[in-house]
Amino acid sequence: MATNGSKRRSANFRPSAWDYNFVQSLRGEYGSNILKSRLMQEVEHVERVTKLKEEVKDLIRSEMPWVEKLEQIDAVQRLGLGYHFELEIKSALQAVINGTDNSAWSFDDDLHATALRFRLLRQNGFNMEQGVFERFMTEDASSFKESLREDVEGLLSLYEASFYGFKGEAIMDEAKTFSSTCLENLKESHTWAKKVNHALDMPVHWRPNRLEARWFMDMYEEVQCDRWNPVLLDLAKLDFNVVQSIYRDEVSKLARWWVNLGLNKMEFCRDRLMEHYLWNALMVYEPQFGAFREMSTKITCMITLMDDVYDVFGSWEELQILTKFIERWDISEIDKLPPTIRTCFLAMYNTTNEIGYWTMKAQGFDISPYLHKLWINQGKTWLEEAKWYHEGHKPTLQEYLNASVTSIGGHVVLVFSYFTTSDKLSRETLEYLCSIPSVMYSSSLILRLTNDLSTSSAELARGDNFKSLHCYMNETGASEEATRHHLKNLVRKAWKQMNEDVIGANPCPGPFLGACLNLARASQLFYQYGDGHGIPDRETKDNLKSILIRPVPIKQQRAAKRSSD
Numbered sequence: 001m002a003t004n005g006s007k008r009r010s011a012n013f014r015p016s017a018w019d020y021n022f023v024q025s026l027r028g029e030y031g032s033n034i035l036k037s038r039l040m041q042e043v044e045h046v047e048r049v050t051k052l053k054e055e056v057k058d059l060i061r062s063e064m065p066w067v068e069k070l071e072q073i074d075a076v077q078r079l080g081l082g083y084h085f086e087l088e089i090k091s092a093l094q095a096v097i098n099g100t101d102n103s104a105w106s107f108d109d110d111l112h113a114t115a116l117r118f119r120l121l122r123q124n125g126f127n128m129e130q131g132v133f134e135r136f137m138t139e140d141a142s143s144f145k146e147s148l149r150e151d152v153e154g155l156l157s158l159y160e161a162s163f164y165g166f167k168g169e170a171i172m173d174e175a176k177t178f179s180s181t182c183l184e185n186l187k188e189s190h191t192w193a194k195k196v197n198h199a200l201d202m203p204v205h206w207r208p209n210r211l212e213a214r215w216f217m218d219m220y221e222e223v224q225c226d227r228w229n230p231v232l233l234d235l236a237k238l239d240f241n242v243v244q245s246i247y248r249d250e251v252s253k254l255a256r257w258w259v260n261l262g263l264n265k266m267e268f269c270r271d272r273l274m275e276h277y278l279w280n281a282l283m284v285y286e287p288q289f290g291a292f293r294e295m296s297t298k299i300t301c302m303i304t305l306m307d308d309v310y311d312v313f314g315s316w317e318e319l320q321i322l323t324k325f326i327e328r329w330d331i332s333e334i335d336k337l338p339p340t341i342r343t344c345f346l347a348m349y350n351t352t353n354e355i356g357y358w359t360m361k362a363q364g365f366d367i368s369p370y371l372h373k374l375w376i377n378q379g380k381t382w383l384e385e386a387k388w389y390h391e392g393h394k395p396t397l398q399e400y401l402n403a404s405v406t407s408i409g410g411h412v413v414l415v416f417s418y419f420t421t422s423d424k425l426s427r428e429t430l431e432y433l434c435s436i437p438s439v440m441y442s443s444s445l446i447l448r449l450t451n452d453l454s455t456s457s458a459e460l461a462r463g464d465n466f467k468s469l470h471c472y473m474n475e476t477g478a479s480e481e482a483t484r485h486h487l488k489n490l491v492r493k494a495w496k497q498m499n500e501d502v503i504g505a506n507p508c509p510g511p512f513l514g515a516c517l518n519l520a521r522a523s524q525l526f527y528q529y530g531d532g533h534g535i536p537d538r539e540t541k542d543n544l545k546s547i548l549i550r551p552v553p554i555k556q557q558r559a560a561k562r563s564s565d
Contacts, residue, residue: 008268011312016271017537020264023255023274026548028245049242052235053084059229060088066096067113070120071227075220077123078204079236080213080243083286093124111136111154115175119161123205127503130171133158141171144178152192155179156199163205167496194219206495206524208282210547213240217552237552246287247548251277254297261347263301266340269308275526275536276300278544282522283515284417291362292420295355296413302348303378303409309344310382311465316390319383326379329372348375365425373434374412381407388466400471401448408451410444410519411436417515418508432507439501439516442494446520449491453484454527495520 059072073089076082082089096117114132121128137144148154159179165172180200187196198219204212217236220228251274258264258273280296310319321336325345334342352375356368381403388395395403415433419425433440452468457480472483498520502513525543526532532540 009312010268011308013268013270013308014535014537016264016274017541018274020255020259020273024252024259026248026252028248045238045242049235049238052231052238055231056081056235057085057088059231060085060092066099067110067116068227069096070113070116072229072232073120074116075216075229075232077120078212078216079220079232080209080216081232081236081239082209084239089124093121093126097121097126111148111151112157115154115157115161119157119164119205122161122164122499122503125503130165130169133171133175137171137174143174148178149182150186152183152186152189152196155182155186156192156195159183159199160204163203163495164499165496166500167493169496202524202528206521208285208518208521208525210240210243210282210285211525211543214546214552234554237554241551241554243285243287244547244551246290247277247281247293250290250293251548254294257298258301263305263344263347266305266344268313268340269305270534272304272533272536273297273301274544275533275540276304278540278547279519279522279526280413281547282525283413283518284421284511285518286511289421289511291358292417295358295420296416298351299355299416300409300413302351303412305344306348306378307382307407307409309341310386311389314341314386316386319386323379323383326375329375359419359425363419363423363425365419367419367425367430370415370430370434374415377406378409378412385466394474395466395471396475397468397471400466400468401445404466404468405441405444405448406436408444408448410447411440414440414443414512414515414519418512421511421515422508429507437501437506439498439506439513442498442501443516443519445494446491446498447523449487449494450523450527451531451533453487453491454531456530 056076060076064072069092073092076085076089114136118128118130118132133144134141136148144158156179158175162172162176162179165176183196183200187193187200189196198215213236217233217240220236221233254277255273263269264271264273277293277297279300280293283296284292309322314322318338318341322341322345325331325334325337329349331346331349334346337345352371353368356366356371359365359367384403385407387393415430418433419430422429436444449468455467455469468487469480469483472478472486473480476483478486498516502517506513526540529539532538
């Protein structure tokens, strides 16, 4: 058995990019107790937000041309305000459906309007047939008409809509191919360049809400077209800063917890508290769900910690003993584990039990057996992957995915997203979630594959840990380029499956389905330009600054005028 400090592998993980003294000092400008109105400034702020929200509700309900109605709804959602107006948006979209002909609709030659309608309906849970695009295609429906190549607005809307396609929807596949090819040729256009490049970089369907909102505010203010609405922009800025204020308070407390545990001193593993908080804030961003962000951030820290124990630190013999402790969920005879692994297991054990106690107290439901079941599954898959390494086994891609889609931990945080955001827990629903339904599997598969695609050629050559790229290349003899293409296709298929799952009947609607989509979105973000989790001083730190550190500038002149109206 390896002893602590001798004959241990090292992954040479980079230290945290954050100073925890600074993080602990973060305080919200408005505070999480804003509604208690401790200061007159807070009273005025709450009154102003309330007034603006009523104005936006009136805007969504008001009579206007269908295209304008859709564009206003799109702006509300892209500015990050959709969660305030879910009922109003659903009602408005239902009115759009009721007031138009579903088969042809009233915009016969308006590609932008047709594609925007398609996207917003599917985005908000309404099914919409791909056949609405047939009139923009050639007679044999093999391609879109050449005359559309210069319609930049229509192409952008078609491109964004194409990412809401289902499996087997050939028209939506062709929509993506046609629109992306045309946009590539038009992206230098001075009028549309920013929007086109932003879309080609990543479609809006794959972008996390908070970060898209921050980008869209600047774009919305810059363009100021005929349908630009200053009320929306004012509310979006205020809302973003209030939510940021809540995030600051949350992450400050989490940093204190992390430092008090002493796990930030563990040199063999990734110290990624801030990145874990970002993951979870992107997954469930609505301010009222702080319980999810707190508890899921803690559990995500435990997942990464234990993953590094299995992948890097522990000997084969130690890992077998550790897995038995996880299965027994008992700390008697804990001295059988070496000190460092013992500390890690106790941190996981105590954190999980504290969360179980919180749920029992808050909801009167014992979540502990389900949490334990999730950890058992994690331990088994971590051990299986460790066995591959120690025995030199090269799994097939499917064999690898059977274990690694679980081992990466997406299933655990998605279950957390349900019981921390739902007020109606039941044994039947939790059993359903622990069976890993399709929507959870697709989301976790995207997490797994995007993580693996961030692997560099140097990491492939080093071959310390198995990745899907290694497995497919070993299995088929394919080149790295061909392998990456294959895995990206698997990501796209997983998105199509999830698109269907979130529209279909589901026993766990609401924030849980949003969390499934948002886990995949956070994955696309973290791994878009490399390993933004393992090497978090890249774009990841800028993203954290956007949602935690930098408030949106608000023009006081207009704010003062509006509050006096």
